[in-house]
Amino acid sequence: MGAVFGGSSKQGSHAVSFLLGAALPTALLFFLASDRLGGGFPTISSSWRGNGSISTAPQAAGAAKPATDTLAAGSDGRAAPTQDHEVEFAGLAELLARVATEDRTVIMTSVNEIWTRPNSLLDFFLSGFRNGEDTAHLVDHVLIVTVDAGSFSGCKAAHPHCYLLEVKSMDMNRAKTFGSPEYVELNWLKLSVQQRVLDLGYNFLFTDADILWLRNPFQRISVYADMSCSLDNSKMAPTLLDCENNIGFYYMKSTNRSVEMVRYWRAARARFDGNPNEQVVFSKIKHELISKLGLRFQPLETEYISGFCDFQDHLDKVCTVHANCCMGLENKVHDLKNIAADWKNYTSMTLEQRKEGSFKVTPPRKCQKSMGWV
Numbered sequence: 001m002g003a004v005f006g007g008s009s010k011q012g013s014h015a016v017s018f019l020l021g022a023a024l025p026t027a028l029l030f031f032l033a034s035d036r037l038g039g040g041f042p043t044i045s046s047s048w049r050g051n052g053s054i055s056t057a058p059q060a061a062g063a064a065k066p067a068t069d070t071l072a073a074g075s076d077g078r079a080a081p082t083q084d085h086e087v088e089f090a091g092l093a094e095l096l097a098r099v100a101t102e103d104r105t106v107i108m109t110s111v112n113e114i115w116t117r118p119n120s121l122l123d124f125f126l127s128g129f130r131n132g133e134d135t136a137h138l139v140d141h142v143l144i145v146t147v148d149a150g151s152f153s154g155c156k157a158a159h160p161h162c163y164l165l166e167v168k169s170m171d172m173n174r175a176k177t178f179g180s181p182e183y184v185e186l187n188w189l190k191l192s193v194q195q196r197v198l199d200l201g202y203n204f205l206f207t208d209a210d211i212l213w214l215r216n217p218f219q220r221i222s223v224y225a226d227m228s229c230s231l232d233n234s235k236m237a238p239t240l241l242d243c244e245n246n247i248g249f250y251y252m253k254s255t256n257r258s259v260e261m262v263r264y265w266r267a268a269r270a271r272f273d274g275n276p277n278e279q280v281v282f283s284k285i286k287h288e289l290i291s292k293l294g295l296r297f298q299p300l301e302t303e304y305i306s307g308f309c310d311f312q313d314h315l316d317k318v319c320t321v322h323a324n325c326c327m328g329l330e331n332k333v334h335d336l337k338n339i340a341a342d343w344k345n346y347t348s349m350t351l352e353q354r355k356e357g358s359f360k361v362t363p364p365r366k367c368q369k370s371m372g373w374v
Contacts, residue, residue: 004225004298005241006290088166089196096202099143099161104254105203107138110145110190114329115209116154121333123158124340125209131344134216145193147186165193184277188269191278195262198254208248210323210332214343217305217319221251225298226258232324233302233310240299245286247279248322249305261295264288308335308364315346315361316354326367335364 115121129139146152155162229250289295302310307322323332
């Protein structure tokens, strides 16, 4: 488990980086225990085995109070996006009640119409749960958010738990090019859905659909953190806290701090020029969230929560593989399929063969080429 940073509104914006795998100091354990989810130790892994439930209390101390099921962005006294789109969340509360675990936790992803086509990314994403280690039961707790009729229809053909995000003031039927203003707006709208999930008293783990799940990643997520987030590369800065985060994979616990954090995050958009996406804004305000709001934040090392930005050529520890640092859907699917094939071969090996350590993973050559790295 990586270090958890924050926990006090008076704490400085920079924190000490703990050695990987080192135990938290006893004093910090006692301090954080006042707001933990319940029984158990620093990760929630053992509880996400077999029945898909976290063996902790349904709500953390100070958990967010359930909210109503509709929201006009910016009209409820909370942070509004730059574009004041009218968002409806009709039916979301009922769907969350069906999808979430007994501990009110849901796995979320979002897709567009192209990703939902047969044999495309969504099919591959869902198959990863079936072929992973201690992951098959988790697929029942996956909620897929769609933004237009085409993606919703494609989702329903592949998965029972799909949600259509209705935005009356924005045309969702046109294709959204990566990096375009419409694309950026969609990402901010997805953040508004996640805020509503927290408002309703549910925890969530958001995962991009271009992530292959090999092992149960909850074993690497601390129960003490309000937010646990992946990194592009966990070796590119002096401390884990200073590494670049990738919000294609992050867990948030429903607490008053986390709800306030998302409000602050959305409001911060207006402070930066150039219509920045939500990840850019998060990187700029991360230290503020810890120092001003007391957010308890856990960076997730790429040794376990991996990706193509910091490619791990072994499979003995990796839980998830993100096709980040990659341009083009075909390149993503091609290289992820190679990883899935390697995983199938790896899991067919005996423990003795695995311990030899000679098994290597096929490098994501097409994605690396798309970035100009090879």
